[in-house]
Amino acid sequence: MKYKLKKWCAFLLTCIGLIGFSFIMLFCFIDKNKSNVPSHEKATQQTQQIKPKKDxxxxxxxxxxxxxxxxxxxxxxxxxxxxxxxxxxxxxxxxxxxxxxxxxxxxxxxxxxTQDKQQRLFNNEVVAYQQQSSSQEEAEEKASFWVARPGTxxxxxxxxxxxxxxxxxxxxxxxxxxxxxxxxxxxxxxxxxxxxxxxxxxxxxxxxxxxxxxxxxxxxxxxxxxxxxxxxxxxxxxxx
Ligand SMILES: [Zn+2]
CATH class of the missing domain: 3.30.1380.10 (Muramoyl-pentapeptide Carboxypeptidase; domain 2)
Structure with a gap:
């Protein structure tokens, strides 16, 4: 009987030991992972939180x-x-x-x-699109995809x-x-x-x-x- 009790105690202690060890390992792993975040990612996370100033x-x-x-x-x-x-x-x-x-x-x-220069470039682009467009508006619309309208x-x-x-x-x-x-x-x-x-x-x-x-x-x-x-x-x- 005494021998059986000893055996149980030993078994129980081993279990407690194993559970404790597992917890320690788990915490170490989590902590290690935390500190493994590359510094540039940390910097990105930080900069994303900082709102840039409009100028x-x-x-x-x-x-x-x-x-x-x-x-x-x-x-x-x-x-x-x-x-x-x-x-x-x-x-x-x-x-x-x-x-x-x-x-x-x-x-x-x-x-x-200058505004004049932009106007000239835009006009030239419109001319290039006139043949393949059904209206002046359409030619201007197509041209503006490549050359901005003057003022923009x-x-x-x-x-x-x-x-x-x-x-x-x-x-x-x-x-x-x-x-x-x-x-x-x-x-x-x-x-x-x-x-x-x-x-x-x-x-x-x-x-x-x-x-x-x-x-x-x-x-x-x-x-x-x-x-x-x-x-x-x-x-x-x-x-x-
Ligand atoms: Zn440009």
């Missing part, structure tokens, strides 16, 4: 929003004769320098445009640049495959620029895919927009 560089200009009357144009002239908003200039210069340091040859083919172009704000590869200056989807665009699409946010009209957002932007048109919004906003894979319209809806 003038986020001014939305699109098919529904004209450039505000109060918009001030303050330009810096580039060495190739193009002009860009003074606030975007240092980052643009740095982006071009860094791209060239990688052995690339990016070329700014368009930047600030980011180029008129001074905050947009069209950058192409020197080896391929075609404004079509082949741009995307150039080493210059691949680098720019990957890195533009570090310099405060976003790829403004991504391929999967034209239902929202109402502008065709332009893997050459970069819009300056400043580094903080550009980082969030590009990393979240959203367009400017979605960003403004989400955070403001």
């Amino acid at each position: 003038e560089l986020l001014t939305l200009v699109n098919y529904q929003n004209q450039i505000p009357d109060s918009w001030k144009i303050d330009l810096v002239k580039l060495s190739n004769g193009q002009s860009i908003d003074k606030r975007a200039y240092p980052d643009l210069q740095q982006m071009m320098d860094d791209a060239r340091a990688q052995g690339l040859s990016p070329l700014i083919c368009s930047s600030y445009r 172009s980011e180029h008129q704000m001074g905050l947009a640049v069209d950058i192409v590869a020197t080896s391929n200056q075609q404004l079509d989807e082949s741009q995307e495959r150039t080493a210059e665009q691949q680098w720019l699409i990957q890195n533009c946010y570090k310099y405060g620029f976003i790829l403004r009209y991504p391929n999967d957002k034209n239902q929202i932007t109402k502008v065709g895919y332009e893997p050459w048109h970069y819009r300056y919004v400043g580094k903080e906003h550009a980082q969030k927009i590009m990393q979240e894979g959203i367009c400017l319209e979605e960003y403004l809806d989400k955070y403001f």
Whole structure:
């Protein structure tokens, strides 16, 4: 009898020991998993909670929003004769320098445009669509998918640049495959620029895919927009 009791006690102690051990292991595992969250994910979680501040560089200009009357144009002239908003200039210069340091040859083919210039570009685009359209309105509608109507172009704000590869200056989807665009699409946010009209957002932007048109919004906003894979319209809806 005494022997049986001893055996039971030993069995009971073993069970308690095993359960205790399991709990300790479980807690260690949970704790380990917690601390295993990569630091960049932690940073993302934190930054998502911080609401960015709206500033003038986020001014939305699109098919529904004209450039505000109060918009001030303050330009810096580039060495190739193009002009860009003074606030975007240092980052643009740095982006071009860094791209060239990688052995690339990016070329700014368009930047600030006057109302007259935008009107001329738009008119030319409308003419190109007139033959395949049944009315002037239809031709203008089709044209506006590729060239913004005067008064609604980011180029008129001074905050947009069209950058192409020197080896391929075609404004079509082949741009995307150039080493210059691949680098720019990957890195533009570090310099405060976003790829403004991504391929999967034209239902929202109402502008065709332009893997050459970069819009300056400043580094903080550009980082969030590009990393979240959203367009400017979605960003403004989400955070403001
Ligand atoms: Zn453009």
